Amino acid sequence: MDARAQRTLAILALLAVACALPFTMSNFRLFQFTQVYVYAIAILGLNMLTGYNGQFSLGHGAFYAIGAYVSAIMMDKWNVHYGWTIPVAGVLCLVVGFLFGLPALRLEGLYLALATFSLALAVPQILKYFEHWTGGSQGLVLSKPNAPFGLPLNPDQWLYFLTLGVLIVLFWLGANLLRGRVGRAIVAIRDNHIAAEAMGINTSLYKSLVFGVSAAYTGVAGALSASVIAYVAPDSFDAFLSITLLIGSVIGGLASISGAVLGAMFIQFIPNWAQDISKAAPWAIFGVFLIVFMYVMPFGIAGAIRLLWIRTQRSRVALSPEPRETAAT
Amino acid sequence: MDIFVQQVVSGLATGGIYASVALALVMIYQATDVVNFGQGSMAMFATYICWAMLNAGMPYWGAFVATLAIAFVGGIVVERVVIRPVENAPILSIVIVTLGLLVIFTSIAGWIWTYVQKPFPSPFPERPLKVGNIFFGAHDVGQIGVTLIVLLCIYLFFRFTPLGLAMRAAAHNPVSSRLCGIRVGWMLALGWGLASVFGAVAGMLVAPVLTLDPNMMGGVQLYAFAAATLGGFSSPGGVVLGGFIVGIVENLVGTYVSFIGTELKLTVALAMIIVVLLVKPTGLFGTTIVKRV
């Protein structure tokens, strides 16, 4: 069996497990895993921008919020079916992200980080301002969708499969995009944008496009979260959400597709674990986790797995490229 | 007219707060090329240590100096124990570690001293100064003065002392610096120590205004970050000016842009900063780094 078949097999096995979960787990656990998938989509979006393209974003919570509110407002004000709101949220975030990416082209590193962070700070304020549409700081209460076509699934199971389905499609698309010619161009811009330009890559176009696609992924995740949580409010999308997404993408492993899922599991489960250890100062425990993870796995969980894999396979496989440093600043 | 001047004066006071924290951010950035997101919470923690000493009956200036010493040692210890092991990790991994510091210090302060806000004394007189119809808070004036003094110290230190020059060299080109006999590792630690001292000064100066609580620096640090970026991260003077500009612009937006009112003033202020950055992508006073391919 070659490496490619092995990987296909591994992915299929994981999918089989994922499909079996709804029937072996409580609805509550299922809800947690649904959230993991939502975060994973958002983190993959951020990862495209920060990990693959080297553009540092501290503001993806803003796109997550826009996606969630687009979906929520369409459902609440116009009674649109939730299924339609998800692609609409994605397209809208694509446009917003692309437009934001254009001026952001001029900014790098910390300066870009501030620009994106400003977006994350501004969005909750704007949401509160347009009270008529957004319900202001009280937010909008939504209903959980029931399974369509009379499928014998409860809403939690249905949302789980829906999210999993969206995740599979988006990851498949993302993997194709990032592993192909476009992906190589994106990475080349990160590693040396002048050299990339010299090779004939339209860096401006690619960079703003990546911004758009990245925002679209995160927006879709936001739209899904609106249905999963069945509630949106500005407090759900504070600046800390953006930071949490960044934490997920770095801990999971930048420039790694599987890293997005691993990072999502980290931000979903580690805070819960931290509060089980200490009720008095749960954040302190969480902080220690962050530091220890980065100390043990400076390239994230996916990076560590890759290193281990390379080490065990060294005798069989010719040297694979070592994970590179991400040129973020 | 009075209202305009009064708003500018009060913007200067708030700007002084941003500037003092921004200086600490820049200090670490200059010395180690990392933005320390834990800076504000470390400063808050140092301020609590000062508060505890004051509560135990120490005189203000005694506690002040002792806090600076503790902050210096604490900064070095943090660098040695927490940052050093991840020194060679990607920048973003180090950023995550500093976020870890942020939550750890906040959480531990809340655990030790509870979240109840605590009054903190000011070394400056209580009575505001009145010039014409304009009021100047004595503490605000004092704070701006101290910030400018700190700025002067930073400037002189990096410009004229061998140690300061060695630190800059260590940050910009560690390999060559090592070849010149500079102990790069210790230079970085020293940078953290000094930044921690400046943070502590800032903390003790803002605490009388904001009252001390574990989340005291949360909002301040956001603005300080904006101020530092606006001024240009590589220029301490620019950063201080950035702080004042942010403070004043925000106040004037809140006062005069009436169709927006105060509810969106942060958004407007941030948008204006971004517009400035689009014209000057490395901040008002930052230097553009020329890269070779």
Place this chain on the structure above:
Amino acid sequence: MVLTRKLLVLLLVIGLAGVTLAPVVSAQTVVGVTATEVKIGNTNPYSGPASAYGTIGKAIGAYFKKVNDEGGINGRKINYISYDDGYAPPKTVEMVRKLVESDGVALLFQTLGTPPNSAIHKYMNQQKVPHLFVATGATKWNDAKNFPWTMGFQPNYQTEGRVYAADVLKKHPGAKVGILYQNDDYGKDYLKGFEDGLGEANKKMIVMKQSYEVTDPTIDSQIVNLKNSGATVFFNITIPKFAVQAIKKAHDIGWKPVHYLNNVSSSLATVLKPAGLEASKDLITALYMKEVTDPQWRNDKGFTDWVVFMKKYYPEGALDDQANAYGYNVAILMTTVIKQCGNDLSRENIMKQAANLKNVELPLLLPGIKVNTSPTDFAPIEQEQLARFTGEKWELYGEMFDAFRKQ
């Protein structure tokens, strides 16, 4: 590739098998109760920017420990499970589902914050789990008809806003009013109550409204603008940190309006003293609890009992934190409801008893304020009284305002 196809088939089979075996959920009304225990669930922000409120959850836990040490209620110990939600609604949903579906609590008690509670409002009522005495001042918790499983606790912010408006109309008719409010649900609720209280005809009395964000470092600029507006009445809707600044700043720049300060910031130790007792003189607020740092209660039995309790069961909690008094009060109310339930701790009966509280007195409520609920009245505390700060204590004046009787 044959292998892949085989796996796909396998996947499908597993899926189908699962669908047909999906368990049927049955409704049970006595959950989380055994002969020796009753499980109570709670969420509080122990981490994140709102962690100052987390002490309420801890004070409640300490009080339940005291109850357990003294033998529990009707032989049952309280098993209090409190999780951290960091004041983030999605996390609240997750933690509350854990409490209801995985831990199997009998009821949910004192979940904190308007957005977190809004996120679970519908869920709790669909699940038919008592959602009692929520820790927020929003108005929507008193809606027995549409949400028969949710009940509030403290006087709501809108009512309090109306109390101030009535006082302004009575004593300063036609005055120019300036308002400072926090730009969130809390600030806007107060604002709405106040504006409704003034009524359409008097709305033009408000000459300026200024807002701030909870992340703002200072509010100097807003105070300067309010002074400049020529307002002679100032309604100050701020949390303690900003209340200190507002009182100080107004004093410093020589603005001396009639100053109404919201109840949220009425603490002597954490607001008035840091702001300066001189500057705080003649502030007006509406109270429903005994302010624990106010010297007039120093020998009050309710207060001294609370101090004894704090020292024994929650020594790390601050004695100058009103939140700890709040937690103590509401925990006592909870135990009262459970006592009243006797041996029938079905969810229906818990709700029925919570809606059947008659003139219950709590040790740290102002004398004369009593807890009353009925099947149509889900607002336990509806009385408040205005008070003026004399420079050393809050001096109650005027008659007791009762929102229920007014209706």
